[in-house]
Amino acid sequence: MPRLAQTVSMVAFFHTLATLTCARNTSADTTGPFYVAAVYEHRVILNPEPLVRLSRASALEHMMRNLEIYEQQAWLAAEQGAQIIVFPEDGLQGFNFSRVSISGYLETIPDPLIEDWNPCTQPHRHTRTEVLQRLSCIARRHGLFLVANMADLQPCPLTSHLDLELANPPCPPDGHWQFNTDVVFRSDGSLAARYHKHNLYFEMAFDKPPRLEVVAFDTPFAGRFGVLTCFDILFHDPTVKLLEQGIRQMVYPTAWMNQLPLLSAVQFQRAFSLGANVTLLAANIRDDSLGMTGSGIYPPHTAMYHYGKAGHPEGKLLVFRVPVLDAEWLATENETQGVTGGEAMVTEARSPVPRSEQEVDSGSCKQDSRRCQDESLSISPPSSSSPFNSSMMYDPFSFLLLRGSSGKLTVCDGPLCCHLQYQRSPLGGGTELYALGAFAGTHTVNGRYALQVCALVRCSGLEASSCGQEVDDAESRVNFRLEGNFGTPHVYPSVLGSGMVLEQPKRVEKTADGRVVMEHSGMTVGLVTACLYGRMYDQD
Ligand SMILES: *[C@@H]1O[C@H](CO)[C@@H](O)[C@H](O)[C@H]1NC(C)=O
Ligand SMILES: *[C@@H]1O[C@H](CO)[C@@H](O)[C@H](O)[C@H]1NC(C)=O
Ligand SMILES: *[C@@H]1O[C@H](CO)[C@@H](O)[C@H](O)[C@H]1NC(C)=O
Ligand SMILES: *[C@@H]1O[C@H](CO)[C@@H](O)[C@H](O)[C@H]1NC(C)=O
Ligand SMILES: *[C@@H]1O[C@H](CO)[C@@H](O)[C@H](O)[C@H]1NC(C)=O
Numbered sequence: 001m002p003r004l005a006q007t008v009s010m011v012a013f014f015h016t017l018a019t020l021t022c023a024r025n026t027s028a029d030t031t032g033p034f035y036v037a038a039v040y041e042h043r044v045i046l047n048p049e050p051l052v053r054l055s056r057a058s059a060l061e062h063m064m065r066n067l068e069i070y071e072q073q074a075w076l077a078a079e080q081g082a083q084i085i086v087f088p089e090d091g092l093q094g095f096n097f098s099r100v101s102i103s104g105y106l107e108t109i110p111d112p113l114i115e116d117w118n119p120c121t122q123p124h125r126h127t128r129t130e131v132l133q134r135l136s137c138i139a140r141r142h143g144l145f146l147v148a149n150m151a152d153l154q155p156c157p158l159t160s161h162l163d164l165e166l167a168n169p170p171c172p173p174d175g176h177w178q179f180n181t182d183v184v185f186r187s188d189g190s191l192a193a194r195y196h197k198h199n200l201y202f203e204m205a206f207d208k209p210p211r212l213e214v215v216a217f218d219t220p221f222a223g224r225f226g227v228l229t230c231f232d233i234l235f236h237d238p239t240v241k242l243l244e245q246g247i248r249q250m251v252y253p254t255a256w257m258n259q260l261p262l263l264s265a266v267q268f269q270r271a272f273s274l275g276a277n278v279t280l281l282a283a284n285i286r287d288d289s290l291g292m293t294g295s296g297i298y299p300p301h302t303a304m305y306h307y308g309k310a311g312h313p314e315g316k317l318l319v320f321r322v323p324v325l326d327a328e329w330l331a332t333e334n335e336t337q338g339v340t341g342g343e344a345m346v347t348e349a350r351s352p353v354p355r356s357e358q359e360v361d362s363g364s365c366k367q368d369s370r371r372c373q374d375e376s377l378s379i380s381p382p383s384s385s386s387p388f389n390s391s392m393m394y395d396p397f398s399f400l401l402l403r404g405s406s407g408k409l410t411v412c413d414g415p416l417c418c419h420l421q422y423q424r425s426p427l428g429g430g431t432e433l434y435a436l437g438a439f440a441g442t443h444t445v446n447g448r449y450a451l452q453v454c455a456l457v458r459c460s461g462l463e464a465s466s467c468g469q470e471v472d473d474a475e476s477r478v479n480f481r482l483e484g485n486f487g488t489p490h491v492y493p494s495v496l497g498s499g500m501v502l503e504q505p506k507r508v509e510k511t512a513d514g515r516v517v518m519e520h521s522g523m524t525v526g527l528v529t530a531c532l533y534g535r536m537y538d539q540d
Contacts, residue, residue, distance in 0.1 A: 021306045021316065022501065033324045033333060035222040038077035038085040038144075039283040041295040041306055041316040042069065046094040046287075051101050059104030060130055063092045067134050070148070071141075073317050078142035080319040083187075083221045086147040088283040088295070089180070089197075089230050089255040092131065093151060095290075099178060102205040106153035107131055109181060112191045114159070120189035132183065132191070140189030145219055147281075149229065149253040151205070152181035152196065158210070169210035180206045182227050182253055184217050193217040195227040199235045201447065214238045216247055222322075223249070223329025225281075230254040233272055234449055236537035240490065243276055248325035252282040257291045260470040261457045261529045262393050265294025266305045267496045271533055273298035274508065275492035279325055288313050294500075299323055307500040387411055390437075392457070392468025394445035397437035399467050402456075409436055416440040418454030418484045418532075425477040432476050433459040434527075435467040438484075442539065450539035452491075454484040456530040473498045474526030483517045484532050491516045491534040497525035505530075 045065050047054070054062070070087055077085045093105045107129050110117055119129055119136035126132075131150055139146035156171035171177075180203060184193040195215035200208055215227045215238070226242035228250060233239060242250065258264040265284050273280040277300050284295040288310050296305030297320040304320040324330060387398050400411045406423040418438040440452045456478070460469035475498070484491075489510065495503040495518075507519040516532050 034321045035083050035324060036081040037281050037297050037322050038082035038319045039281050039295050039297055040073045040087050041284050041286050042088050042091045043286040043313050043315045044091050044094050050094060050096040051098055053101045054104040056104045063131055066092045071138050074138045074142045076317055077319055078144050082144055082319050084145040086251050086253060086281045086283040088285045089149040089253040091149060097205040099205050102151055105151050109152045109183060109194050112194055118190040136185050136189040139185035139187060143187045145187055146185045147251045149182050152179040172207055177207050178205060179209060182229055193227060197229040198238055199231040201231040212237045214241045222324045223326025225249045225251050227251055230256060249279045252280055254282060255285040255292060258294060260472060262531055266296055266307055266502055267494050269296055269298055270303060270502045271492035271494035273300055279322055286313055286315060303502060388464050390465060390468045392437060395439045395443050397439045397468055399435040399437045402434040411436050411438045413438040414440040415487060416452045416484060420456060420480060420482050422478050422480040432474060433462050435459055450536035452486050452534035452536055454482055454532045456482060458528050472500060472528060474528050476526050477523040478527040479521035480530060481519045482530055482532060486514045486516055486534040488534050488536050491532050493518045494531050495520050496529040497523060498528055501525050
């Protein structure tokens with residue numbers, strides 16, 4: 001979870017925002033099988049001294065206060081018909097523990113692939129499992145699948161099914177493992193899945209699991225869901241492995257610090273769901289001092305999301321009707337549907353994307369040129385023609401400024417060239433500066449990952465050096481076509497509007513040769529960022 005990247009300007013930024021909860025649903029989503037999903041953005045009750053070790057009784061007392069809220073929200077969600085609810089990462093204990101100070105919070109979570117266990121109905125089978133029992137009983141009492149995150153202690157040697165055929169990895173020096181863990185309960189309370197977070201983000205209390213776990217679970221109402229946690233969303237493992245298994249629905253507990261202009265929580269949640277063509281059920285923590293808010297339910301072509309208002313920190317429950325995407329489930333349900341099925345069976349109903357490779361300009365940049373010239377010299381003042389370097393999210397982007405109310409420009413970084421055609425409405429024209437940025441390289445601050453990014457951003461001021469800095473409002477509506485020649489098929493598109501409004505791009509198209517085109521028009525608010533965020537997983 002990008003937490004350390006927090007900057008002071010974040011505080012000012014939060015004060016300008018209003019509570020935002022938006023549902024976009026199109027007529028496309030009125031057919032086909034559905035289920036009802038809930039996510040809860042939880043204002044976690046924190047332990048004020050996470051570095052002081054608590055007794056088990058005190059740690060339990062603390063977690064039970066958060067569990068009370070989970071119980072209420074599960075009840076409210078179930079009343080609205082929810083069949084699954086997702087709670088955020090770190091939502092029961094909070095953050096900033098040391099390996100020792102978290103010990104009172106740990107439970108040993110049995111591997112559901114080895115053992116069937118219903119903690120609610122069989123509470124005495126395993127000792128020191130009060131949190132598991134409570135979560136299980138919440139799921140059972142309210143009759144829904146429940147996804148929560150907690151801290152797991154596993155003795156050495158590991159006994160997971162994953163390890164049976166392999167030599168055991170070396171045990172940590174204190175003789176056991178501690179994992180940041182998602183647990184999934186079925187609606188009868190039985191434990192369905194356990195996932196140990198793979199990509200930790202400065203979490204002193206936890207170990208990285210010695211072997212990757214790719215975890216999914218089945219539901220009777222929508223088929224299979226994959227599990228990932230927070231920072232995992234940026235990495236190949238387990239996220240792309242889940243996609244490669246054909247999993248189209250993901251549950252995603254997170255504790256994500258917003259970082260504009262490219263990685264605010266709702267922006268990247270939307271981008272991932274759209275880019276991977278999956279449904280993401282994302283539950284974030286609400287904590288203003290850490291810059292954490294932004295949760296949502298994101299089928300590929302609609303969304304319900306929430307971005308909290310500063311100064312009024314409170315939890316937020318979202319409940320949304322979502323089309324089933326699991327192809328296998330759809331196929332088998334179809335067979336058995338016969339008698340009861342009144343609805344047409346449509347895998348995913350939406351307007352077809354026009355496919356026309358002819359529309360795509362071939363890049364005018366030579367593949368090896370380090371920087372390209374502005375193509376729009378004829379229609380723009382000469383001052384727009386020189387690329388400049390500026391840091392965005394700690395990465396050295398090459399930028400070109402947009403000048404005038406319309407134009408066409410290209411900026412390149414290494415092998416990546418980003419092309420933009422745009423039309424800006426006059427509104428805000430004279431007072432807002434925009435730039436097109438390109439970056440191809442490895443991000444190295446607070447995590448290491450290889451990127452290729454094309455981004456149209458509103459600069460925070462009127463100086464070129466302000467391009468790439470955090471800003472969350474804008475007045476200029478921009479119709480645009482953004483294209484890049486990516487060296488990866490994993491490109492995550494997003495359009496972020498003023499006041500943290502997500503817009504659904506009108507068209508996103510990937511061609512076999514790696515080009516990605518995103519087009520958008522008719523914005524309802526000003527443009528903050530339009531981004532094609534490419535991940536070069538194989539170069540990490
Ligand atoms: C947790 O650590 C972050 C820095 O990583 C710090 O900003 C924050 O105040 C800490 N929170 C608590 C509750 O100690
Ligand atoms: C779609 O929006 C309408 C209101 O415009 C709402 O009543 C309905 O519940 C929404 N559908 C879904 C799937 O949430
Ligand atoms: C569902 O059943 C209909 C006939 O009832 C059939 O035409 C259709 O191909 C089936 N769809 C799938 C995904 O199996
Ligand atoms: C997304 O998935 C749907 C099936 O759920 C499929 O029809 C559609 O072509 C996919 N879109 C892309 C861009 O791959
Ligand atoms: C930008 O930085 C690169 C090195 O990262 C350098 O080669 C290039 O000349 C710089 N461009 C400008 C316009 O300063």
